Amino acid sequence: MKSNIPESKIVEGHPRFSLLSAMKDDLINRAGALRSICSEIPPLLREAIDVVIDTPRTGRRDYEDLEKTEKTYIGTRVEILVRSYFRLPKGKLDLLLLGQDADVKFTTKNNWMIPREAVGKPCLLLAADEAEAKCYFGLFCADEEYLTAGANQDKKRQVSAEGFGHILWVFCKHPLQPNFWRTIAEASAEAVAVQRTGNDRVVTLFREVQGIPIAREVVEATARQKDFMRRIRADNGRGTRDRLAKEGILLLSGTYDATAIAALGLPPTGKSEFVSHAPDAAQFKVVPRRSIPDSFVLK
Structure with a gap:
């Protein structure tokens, strides 16, 4: 997104102030609070992009790796999710x-494309800046x-340099x-x-990425299985937890293994997150027994 976004000119006296400020107030009322919009719309944008990139299946990691039709679909998905969110x-x-x-309108670049049928009409402008990890809603x-x-x-057509000053921001550089x-x-x-299999993908994920909390949503997308939580548990020795244990790697849950996570000095892990770690002999002594699978092998 543009780095030099001007201060909004949508103030009392502006010809579009009454309409845009009323629309903003209506959106806030529908969400319950401005903070709700600021906390819930960014994850919505994140999900809309990531589900199409689909790294565990495709190996792609970047929006620019997508086909033109996929990028168009993301814009459509954002439209549907925003409409649903605000009812x-x-x-x-x-x-x-x-x-x-x-x-x-949604973009990951520095501007929006405005179709002919929207000229003269109100627009909800949303943007995700992947490079800067910022998002926008105006x-x-x-x-x-x-x-x-x-x-x-x-x-x-695009929003002109002058036009950027006539956006009423719901949030900017969030x-x-x-x-x-x-x-x-x-x-x-x-x-x-x-x-090739969901179980193998999840095992590989936690083997490759240790000491970093991983969200449940990432694990679910990686497994691509209906009962992925069964697989992440021991599952009679076939699950992710037991397979990693045989390699000397603990798979810990933010819900059930908070004490072990703290004892090992790992980053705070949320209740819907997991973290893996291969403890050495000294660390192993401080891990609560309930967090250690029977199949664990100390490397």
């Missing part, structure tokens, strides 16, 4: 807000004077959780992706 009806455009047709009326003169082959697979070594992501 808004579909209109002639993407949704109806305060009885007015509005378009939902309200904008796509008036002619706020759009670029030039258009692409589809007759879509933290966006990075794609998990971009935070680990590329070789580790590839090692997971080449595995």
Whole structure:
């Protein structure tokens, strides 16, 4: 996204102030609070992108690796998720807000593409900046004077440099959780992706990525199985926990193994997170017995 976003000119006296501020208030009321929007919309954007990149299946880690049709689908998915989140009806455009047709536009670049049918209409502008781990959500009326003169082959235009000052921000430069697979070594992501079964992928994930809490959602996406939690447990010696134990690696749950995690000096692990670790002999002595599988082999 642009690094030099100007201060919003949407204040009292602006011709679009009444409409955009009323729309913002309505969205806040629907969500319950502004803080709810700020805490819940960024994960929604993260999920919309990551489910299409699908690193455990494809080995891809970057939005730019996607096909054009996949990028279009992400924009459609964001539209659907935003409409559902705010419980808004579909209109002639993407949704109806305060009885007015509005378009939902999403980008991972530094601008939005505004179609001809949205010119003069309110728009919900959302963006995810992967490089900076920031996200944006603003309200904008796509008036002619706020759009670029030039258009692409589809007759879509962008928000002009002047137009950026006429966005009423719901949030701007808000933290966006990075794609998990971009935070680990590329070789580790590839090692997971080449595995043929869900169990093998999860075992490889926790073997390759130790000492870092991994969210349940990442494990579920990696396993791609209906009962993935059964696999992450011992599962009569066939599950992830027992297989790792035979290699001298503990698989610990933020819910059930908080004491062991603290004793080993591992990072705080949430209740819906897991962390793996291969303890040495000295560390092994401080691990509560309940956290050690019978099959554990000290390396």
